[in-house]
Amino acid sequence: MTALNTTLVFGASGQLGQCLTQVAQERNLNGLISPPEAQANILNPNGLRSLFEQHRPAYIINCAAYTAVDKAEDEVDLARRVNRDGVENLARLCGEFGTTLIQISTDFVFAGTGNQPLVETDAPTPISVYGLTKLEGEQVIPGLAPKYFIIRTSWLYSEFAGNFVKTMLKLGRERDELRIVWDQVGTPCYAIDLAGCILHIIESQSQAYGLYHYSNEGLTSWYDFATAIFELSGLPVKTIPIRTAEYPTKATRPAYSVLDKTKVKQALGVAIPHWRTSLRTCFERLS
Template identity: 80%
Template sequence: MGKVLVFGASGQLGQCLAHVARERNVGGLEFLPEAQANILDVAGLTALFEQHQPAYVINCAAYTAVDKAEDELELARRINRDGVENLARLCGEHGTVLIQISTDFVFAGTGNQPLTETDDTAPISAYGLTKLEGEQVIATLTDRYFILRTSWLYSEFAGNFVKTMLKLGQERDELRIIWDQVGTPTYAIDLAEAILSIIESQSQAFGLYHYSNEGVTSWYDFATAIFELSGTTVRTVPIRTSEYPTKATRPAFSVMDKTKAKTQLGLAIPHWQASLKTCLARLATAVAE
């Protein structure tokens, strides 16, 4: 399999990759601390590539503060486009396969049909724009890449919607949650499993793919499922997006079609409800311990 360098190792997906690698006893992954693996530091990156000669690079590093990005466009662009460009250039020079994580935010979200990899992109936020720019720069510098667009990531690790809902459900009597944004939650452990499966299979089916869990839901229904499955008693009130204004505009419909990932990469993708049950069970076990 060769050496695999993981950038952004301390984030949610980086932690999930480390967890899955341990569970599956997968060796060869180097989880690089941000202090020595800054994707904006070209000299430092060059030294890392020379030292490790990686077969794969997994880039989990990103600017993901969606609302703050509206005021920090240039910072978001440096990380989400320029940092990716630095990695892609070095991957191209070393024959390294780049696995880049992208987002459903590259779409406007104005339709009502599952989005494919060939559908037009039209980001409506600074975050979505800079992630799309990162996607676009890769193809100009290397042809050995997998770009995986995902959505609504959650897990036992780091901060995310599931953990926030569990916390607020214990603290409040009522929660108002948006019902008119529709998409698919993705268990980051499942995404980590998919990434390692791609590497272990040594697939040469390079390109752009969509990966989220199966199924469709709204944020309101997702939260309701979290509370029901965890036995959390809290009143939930469905509200429209217009009743909860945010700096950045979110896609109203960002359900992604995963046919290409299943057929060309051979990935088996769990339903979001099954994965949510798994995550909640693991969180409950961790609390009990």
């Protein structure tokens, strides 16, 4: 078994946290530690300090976040405490202990009003509370933790936890017809692939610190993504394309949030599969 530098995972019970555990086991990597959630509350600075003093981690992976996009419009303070203040607590300790922080962020920091893949230097203009608070979390890091990787991702799914793929499969077993938005375009990200990228950063001990975009290759709409899911599953579901205006939500979603992955591929040497390839892989694991 290969030993990683001691790495603490926050939000380990969530989708990406479970994928990190899975990939570490498959790669026979030792050193990934998921503290009990009672001890790993990112809003408890004293508890965090105890963890840092106990483990002296080389890396922190922060998967903990407030991700209820629509509820955040009403729970602004709670979303900000988790997505900004919790990140600030971690970043301050990372700076003090010389720890590298790997922070997971989102395509929701962008308005999505363009039609070109989004690069890391594009100005973020969030249009939802969720996107705004995640951006605020990004912004507190550089002044506190000089060694950091911020990784923005999009449309995350896997065989773990709740996500669009599993929701479509559930609905597809219950209904023979579904109406799916077609005018929101982005790229799905298989969380197993993202976990692999994160562990690659740690294994390679990369010092190419900074902001990165990561999702799978290609682009699609939610409608085409759902159609691909039903084709692979064999469920006889009729999908009907609808506009965003026909499916109103409390929070506004980016209409175009395709992330450009040039930087992560060149600086970190990461190979990224096409979203259809990774979706097939996910189905193989689900079956």
